[in-house]
Amino acid sequence: xxxxxxxxxxxxxxxxxxxxxxxxxxxxxxxxxxxxxxxxxxxxxxxxxxxxxxxxxxxxxxxxxxxxxxxxxxxxxxxxxxxxxxxxxxxxxxxxxxxxxxxxxxxxxxxxxxxxxxxxxxxxxxxxxxxxxxxxxxxxxxxxxxxxxxxxxxxxxxxxxxxxxxxxxxxxxxxxxxxxxxxxxxxxxxxxxxxxxxxxxxxxxxxxxxxxxxxxxxxxxxxxxxxxxxxxxxxxxxxxxxxxxxxxxx
Ligand SMILES: [Zn+2]
Numbered sequence: 068x069x070x071x072x073x074x075x076x077x078x079x080x081x082x083x084x085x086x087x088x089x090x091x092x093x094x095x096x097x098x099x100x101x102x103x104x105x106x107x108x109x110x111x112x113x114x115x116x117x118x119x120x121x122x123x124x125x126x127x128x129x130x131x132x133x134x135x136x137x138x139x140x141x142x143x144x145x146x147x148x149x150x151x152x153x154x155x156x157x158x159x160x161x162x163x164x165x166x167x168x169x170x171x172x173x174x175x176x177x178x179x180x181x182x183x184x185x186x187x188x189x190x191x192x193x194x195x196x197x198x199x200x201x202x203x204x205x206x207x208x209x210x211x212x213x214x215x216x217x218x219x220x221x222x223x224x225x226x227x228x229x230x231x232x233x234x235x236x237x238x239x240x241x242x243x244x245x246x247x248x249x250x251x252x253x254x255x256x257x258x259x260x261x262x263x264x265x266x267x268x269x270x271x272x273x274x275x276x277x278x279x280x281x282x283x284x285x286x287x288x289x290x291x292x293x294x295x296x297x298x299x300x301x302x303x304x305x306x307x308x309x310x311x312x313x314x315x316x317x
Contacts, residue, residue, distance in 0.1 A: 091281035099123040104194035105152040107139040111269030117160040123168040128153040129175040139262035181207045193217035199248045205240035218268040223296035225268040238289040238306040239315040264296040
């Protein structure tokens with residue numbers, strides 16, 4: 068997918084970056100990214116992906132905007148309360164970059180619901196906030212061999228899990244966390260979350276997605292990153308694939 072003059076101008080600053088050139092930009096333009104959840108993670112992630120020139124964003128979220136979302140869900144405005152997140156997001160992202168195609172799915176997905184949407188996807192961003200949905204997304208990612216960038220945040224802390232189902236023998240989310248589907252006692256509605264921590268994590272999801280699609284990701288396995296928003300420190304862990312994983316072992 069070749070670039071026109073306007074696109075050369077629009078993306079010039081990222082095309083100058085080492086490892087990113089015209090060919091990388093064309094790959095971004097040809098790519099579809101599926102974003103599940105347009106909350107505190109999906110807002111920054113989708114903004115950066117739209118700005119960077121991803122060809123198509125599939126925006127999946129069945130929720131409406133609430134007043135208590137506005138502290139961290141930076142696509143939305145005070146006057147948006149009561150509207151569908153995915154619809155408002157699509158409108159705002161198109162204003163940012165009219166070259167980007169969007170498709171809105173107003174559902175909180177299950178595995179079947181997601182499966183039909185993944186055929187053309189380059190990768191999936193898991194920006195949800197519940198464990199049962201995360202497990203479903205992971206199963207679909209493994210079934211379709213699509214890379215999955217999953218993030219979460221609570222309080223001052225964030226987690227980034229890069230599931231490289233596109234790489235032979237890489238671990239999946241169930242290798243890291245098991246098949247847990249019960250909600251923990253602590254979540255964003257009971258324990259709170261700092262908005263900028265979600266900004267860091269959502270931005271990391273977008274950055275990883277761009278690297279993988281552009282073909283300059285250096286990671287060769289699944290990995291987990293933990294971010295401490297109080298100290299600003301990151302810790303990274305490799306995740307070994309479980310040979311008896313119920314989801315990904317062959
Ligand atoms: Zn697994």
